[in-house]
Amino acid sequence: MSIEVRIPTILRPYTKDQKSVEASGSTLATVITDLDSQYAGLGERLLENGALRRFINIYINDEDVRFLGGLDAQVKDGDSITILPAVAGG
Amino acid sequence: MALQISRTIADAILQQSRDEYPDECCGVVLGPIGSDKAERLKPMVNAAHSPTFYEFDPKDLLALYREADDNDEELVVIYHSHTETEAHPSRTDIAYAGEPGAHYVLVSTREEIAPATEFRSFRIVDGVVTEEPVTFI
Numbered sequence: 001m002s003i004e005v006r007i008p009t010i011l012r013p014y015t016k017d018q019k020s021v022e023a024s025g026s027t028l029a030t031v032i033t034d035l036d037s038q039y040a041g042l043g044e045r046l047l048e049n050g051a052l053r054r055f056i057n058i059y060i061n062d063e064d065v066r067f068l069g070g071l072d073a074q075v076k077d078g079d080s081i082t083i084l085p086a087v088a089g090g
Numbered sequence: 091m092a093l094q095i096s097r098t099i100a101d102a103i104l105q106q107s108r109d110e111y112p113d114e115c116c117g118v119v120l121g122p123i124g125s126d127k128a129e130r131l132k133p134m135v136n137a138a139h140s141p142t143f144y145e146f147d148p149k150d151l152l153a154l155y156r157e158a159d160d161n162d163e164e165l166v167v168i169y170h171s172h173t174e175t176e177a178h179p180s181r182t183d184i185a186y187a188g189e190p191g192a193h194y195v196l197v198s199t200r201e202e203i204a205p206a207t208e209f210r211s212f213r214i215v216d217g218v219v220t221e222e223p224v225t226f227i
Contacts, residue, residue: 010188055186057148064148084155085188087116087168088138088145090180 003031004077006082014042023081028058029071031081046083055086093211095119095128095167097105097226098210100209104197106133107171110177113200114144119167119195128166128193143175143182167211169195176200179219187214192223 008014015021023038025031035043036043046056049072058065061081065073075081099119117133132154137147146154158164168189172180177196179187185206187194190213198208213220 008188014191021189036097055188057151058154059148066148068188077203082152082155083150086116086145086148086186087134087151088143088182088186089170090182 001075003038004080005031005035006080008084010085011045011083013043014039015046026062026073027071028046028065028068028073028081031075032071057084057086059084083084091129092223092225093114093167094225095195097180099128099131100199100224100226102131103169103195104207104209107197107199110136110171111139112138112173114141114171114173116146116168116170118165118169119153120161120163121166122160123164130200133189136170144170146218154225165189165192167193167195169197172198172200174200176212177192177195178221179212179214184214184217184219190215 004020006020007018012018022052023031023034030042032046046053050056052057053066060068060075077079091208114136115133120130120132121127134146134150137145138145152185158226175198179194179196179200193213194214196210209224211224213222
């Protein structure tokens with residue numbers, strides 16, 4: 001299983017500046033576990049207390065994972081995951 | 091470090107802040123990747139519709155990055171307005187700043203300076219805020 005994961009600038013220090021990396025898994029949760037095993041510390045930037053961080057957006061293909069079941073969202077070979085930090089503030 | 095921006099774009103951002111008052115307004119200025127040129131204004135919807143918070147809708151955010159990619163552009167400026175306080179990054183602005191390469195522009199519609207004329211630019215990297223000069227071209 002190979003899934004392309006696009007990494008935003010702010011998280012590229014974890015991926016040796018790679019804009020895009022490969023991961024495997026059948027759900028978003030297992031993909032994140034795989035990413036963290038390849039790029040230590042990346043998982044913690046995506047999750048907080050085991051849940052997706054509020055101000056990190058993750059998309060499978062073009063769909064926000066919040067509408068696909070969150071961490072339980074299914075992924076399959078050839079899918080593309082995009083991670084984007086929210087643009088937000090007060 | 092400094093921001094150069096056209097007076098036309100800066101005025102349009104200030105006008106947007108007045109038009110959307112009492113909510114905060116927000117948007118970006120795009121430019122060719124690596125150029126640091128703030129060339130193409132793209133106002134965004136404040137999905138929070140709030141006087142104290144702004145957020146790009148997640149769908150709009152993805153579309154924005156796809157559009158920038160397709161045009162070989164990047165987010166040179168990320169701007170928003172403060173409605174009643176000075177044009178300086180708030181604690182939440184600093185906590186959520188996710189683009190270390192961007193100029194974070196703040197404008198303010200606070201009454202003391204009405205009509206809004208306050209336009210300032212900052213870098214926000216790893217929680218550290220550095221104000222930079224703005225040159226209008």
